Amino acid sequence: MKLSTLSAISPLDGRYGKKTENLRGLLSEYGLIRARLFIEIEWLVFLNKKIPDLKLNQKSIQTLKKIYKNFNELEAKEIKKIENKINHDVKAVEYYLKNKMEGSSQLKKAKEFVHFACTSDDINNLAYAILLQELRKNHLLPILTKLKLKLKTMALDTASRPMLSRTHGQAATPTTLGKEIANFLKRLERQTTLLSQQIIFAKINGAVGNFNAHRIAYPQVAWPILAKKFVEQLRLSYNSHTTQIEPHDGIAEYCHVLFRINTLLIHLCRDCWAYISLAYFSQKKQKAEVGSSTMPHKINPIDFENAEGNLSLANALFHFFAERLPVSRWQRDLVDSTLFRNLGIAQAYSLLAYETLLSGLNKLQINEEKISDDLEAHWEVLTEAVQTVMRRYRLKQPYEQLKMLSRGKKMDKETLHHFIDKLHLPSEVKKKLKALTPKDYIGFAKELAKQAR
Template identity: 30%
Template sequence: MNIYDFVNPMDFRYYGADPGFFERLRPYVSEAAFFEYQRRVETALILAFRELAWCSSKHAGEILSAFNSVTATEVYEEEKRTGHIVRALVNCVTRKVSAEAGNYVHLFLTSNDTTDTATSLRFQELLCDVVLPDLLDLLATLIRLAEQHANTPQIGRTHGQHAVPITFGFAIALYVDRLGGRIQMLEASRQNLRGKIAGAVGAYNALSLQIPQATVLFEKLVLSYLGMQPAPGSIASQIVQPEFITDMGYAIQSCFSVLANLADDIRHLCRSEIAELQEEQSADTVGSSTMPHKVNPKNFENIKSLWKAYMPRMTTLFMDQISEHQRDLTNSASQRFLPELLTAFDYCAVRLNRAMSGLRVNSQAMSRNLNANKEQIIAEPLYILLALQDCPNAYEQVRKLAREAREQGKSIMELARQDPTLRRYISKMRPEQQQILDDPAKYTGQSSQRTLAVCEHWQREAEKLRAYLAQEKAVLSNAESARFARLYDQLRNIENGEALPQAFCPAEDRRRVIEEWMELRQD
C-alpha cells in the first residue's frame, strides 16, 4: 500500500514521513503495537497461573510459546470471521496449544481487562520511553537559550503594544517554568494510569469461582508483572475507570497549549517589522511559490496549526467518560484515535526543539525596538520614583506628560525636567534611579535574576526525572521474582487458610512500588 493512499495526514506527512520519528513511536502507537501490548497482558495472566500452580509449567509453556508465535495478521484475519478482536486473539492461540492448555487462555478475563490494561500500559511506556524524554530535551534547549540571553534587553509587550523592558532570557524562562510544570503534571498522570483484571462487570465474578478470598490480590499480582496498579479502590465496571485516561489527555493538551503559545510568540517576533528572531532554514528552503525572498517561520506556524487540530480532541475524551451502566460501546471507536493525539504532541515537541535549537536571536533588533519607544516606556519608572518621593498625584502627572510628549514629539523626561516641581523631585533620586530614566534598557527589574533562578531549579528537576525514568525502565525490564514475592506469599497464605482475606485492599502508589523494586535490585 502506498503511504499517499492514506487519508490521515499524520500518517503520510508527519509521523510516516519522518523515518526516525516513525521508528521511535511505532512500537507504541501502531495497531501492531497495540496487539503486542494485549499479548503482554494475556501472558502476565499465564505467568501468575504458573507461579501459583493453577496450571502446570508444561501447559503454561505451551501457551506462552503460542502467544509469542501468533501474529497480528493472523488475529485480524480471524476477526473477520468472529467480529471480535480479543476472541480472535484467543482463538489463534488456542489452536496452537493442547485442549487442556487452551482452557487457561484468557481464563477469568473479559475483553476490556486485556484492551484497557494494554492501552494504559502502552501509554505509560510511550510517555516514559519517548514523550517525556523529548519534552525534557526541549526543556534543556529552552534553559540554555534563557541562560544565554538572561541579560539581553527586550521590550516587553502587552496587548501587542510596548510595555516595559524585560530580557529575552526572562521571556524564555517563563516558558521553562510553564513547560516544567506541565512535564511534572504529565508524569503524575502517567503514574496514575491503571489496569484491571476484574472480569465482565468488574466484580471479579469469574475469578471468585477460583479464589473468592483474594480476587483483588490476584489482580494486583497480574498487574505487577506489567508494572501497573488497579484503581485505588480496586473497583471497576467492564472498563477501567475512564478518568485516568482523561487526566492523561488533559495533561497532554495542557502541555500542548504551552508549546503552541511558545511557537506563536516566536512566530510573532519573526515578523518583518519586529525581526528580533529568525528561524534557521536550509539553503534550499522555499518560502513562497512566487516571492523568492520569503523566509517564513514555518515550523512555529505548523506547531500552532497541529495544536488547533488536536486541541478539540479533549472534548471527545470528556465525552468518553460516559459509559452506560457497566459499559456500552459508544467510546470504542472514538478511543481508537487517542494514539494520534500522543503522536501529534510528541511530533510537535521534537519539531519545536529542533526549531528552537537553531533560532537566530537578533539582539540589535531587540535594542532598536526597545529604543524606538524609550521616550514613552520610562513613564512607569518615572511615576513609581515620583510616588516614592511623595510627589502628589504622581500617576496622573506622568500620564499627562506622556500625552503631551506624544503630541509635541518630545520625550517625557525632557518635559519633566522643564517642570520646576518635578525637577525638584527628580533631583532627589539616587544616581542609579536617574540612570534608568535616561536609559530604559536598565529598567529590567529582576529579569536576569529570575531567569537564572528558574533555569537552575528546572535543571535540577529535569535531572531527577531523567534519572527516575531510566531506573524505572531498568527495573521493569527485569522480572525478578523478588518483585512479586510479597503478593505471592499473601495469596498462598489466604488460599491455605493461614491468613484472613482483606475486605478492602487499596491499590498502592505506583511510583512508591517502583522505588521499592529499585531497592530490591540494589539489595
C-alpha cells in the same frame, strides 16, 4: 490503491510518515494486538499455581513467553483472519493463543485457562494502559526533555539581553529575552512533572467488576487481592471499583495534562512567530528550501505554524477524549472501544508538533540591533519608573502627571529628562532617574532568567 505514503488517508502515515514510523509498532492495530497478547499470556502465567488446576512447568511458561517474544506482523495477520471469521477482536487473540498452545501437551491441557474469567475490557484496558506507559516513557517525556533543555539554554544565553515587553500589543515595561523564555520553561517543567506522575489505572475483575465468574469457579481464592497484585506487577495502579470497563477517569486526567502542555507550547509558537514578525529573531537559511512560490525573498516561520496546527488538532482530540471516555451507559457500551483506537492519533500529532517546534527553535537567530533599536525608540516605558519614585516621595498626582505627558505619545530622552528636572525631588534621585535608560529598567529579569539553571 495500495497503501503508501501517497495513498494514506491520514497525514500521519502519509506526508508525515517518515517522522512517525517509529510509533507504528506502538500506536497501530498491530501494537494493540501485540499488547493484548502480552496481557493474555501474563495473566495465564500469573494464575499458574495460584489456582488448583493450573500447574505449568517452567518449560511451558518459557514456551508461552516465546509466543509473545517471537510475535510479528505475520502472526498479527493470523489473528486478523480469526477476527474476520468471528467478528471479535479480543476473542480472536484468545483463539490464536489457544491454537499456539496445541503444539505442547502440557499447554494443550491448560488452554481453557487462557482468558480465564476475563471480559474483553480486562484485556483491553490493561493493553492500552501499558501502551500509554511505554509511549510516555520512551517517546513523550524524552522529546519534552529535549524541548526543556533547548529552552533552558536559550534562557541562560539571553538572560541579560534587554527587550521591550508588549502588553496588549503595545510597548510596555522592559524585560529580558531570557526571562520571557524562562517563563515557558518553568511552565513546561511543572506540566511534564505532572505528566510523569500521572497515574494510569487498570482493572481485571470480570464482566461487571464483581469477580462473579472467578468466585463461582474458585470460591476459596482471594480474587480481589490477586487482581490487585497482577495489575501492580505491570507497574499500573489498581482500580478496585469499576463496571465492565475501567471508567477512564485516569485517561481523562492524562489527556488533560497533555492538553495543558500543548496549550503552553501553542503560546510559545505564537510568541516566537510574533518575534520573527518583529524581526527580533531571524531564521537560519536552508539553501535548497523555498519560502514562497512567488516571493523569492521569503523565509516563513513554518515550523512554528506547523507545530501550532498539530498541537491544536491534538488538543481538540484530547478535550474530546477527556469529556467522552469517562461516560458509558450502565455497566458498559462500546463507544469507548471506538474512541480508544484514536487515542494514539492525538499523541502522534503532539509528538510530531514537539519535533517541529524543536526544529524551529534551533533555527532562531537573535537580531540584537533590532531589539536595541526598539528599546531606544520607546523612552515612554520609563514613565512607570518615574511615577513610582514620585509616589515614594509623596509628590502630588504622579500617575496623572505622567499620563498627561505620555499617554498615546512617543517620548524621547530629552522630553523625559525635562520633566524630571522640574520635579521637587532630591538631586541624587533626579540624577539616578536621568541615568536610567530603557535597557537598564529590567528589574530582576536577569536574575529570574538565570534561575533556569
